[in-house]
Amino acid sequence: MKTLNDQDLATISGGMRLDDLPESQNIEDRRGMTPYQSMHVKSPPAAPLPPLQRTPNDLSHQAGLDDIKIPRRR
Numbered sequence: 347m348k349t350l351n352d353q354d355l356a357t358i359s360g361g362m363r364l365d366d367l368p369e370s371q372n373i374e375d376r377r378g379m380t381p382y383q384s385m386h387v388k389s390p391p392a393a394p395l396p397p398l399q400r401t402p403n404d405l406s407h408q409a410g411l412d413d414i415k416i417p418r419r420r
Contacts, residue, residue, distance in 0.1 A: 350358075376384040400407075 374389065376387065379387070
């Protein structure tokens with residue numbers, strides 16, 4: 347990888363063109379808010395996870411996670 351000195355870095359031009367991108371319709375879009383307002387906005391609740399379907403040789407079983415015993419408090 348080539349390292350850039352200050353002179354090389356100063357001559358770089360270009361980047362991503364964001365003009366043609368559509369406006370975000372995401373409810374979490376917080377442009378125009380102050381940092382204080384953004385920190386105090388409540389996020390919408392996440393969708394529930396689908397039910398867990400286990401198979402005998404799924405990845406967690408192959409990794410040995412099914413064999414780990416959770417230590418119990420005394």
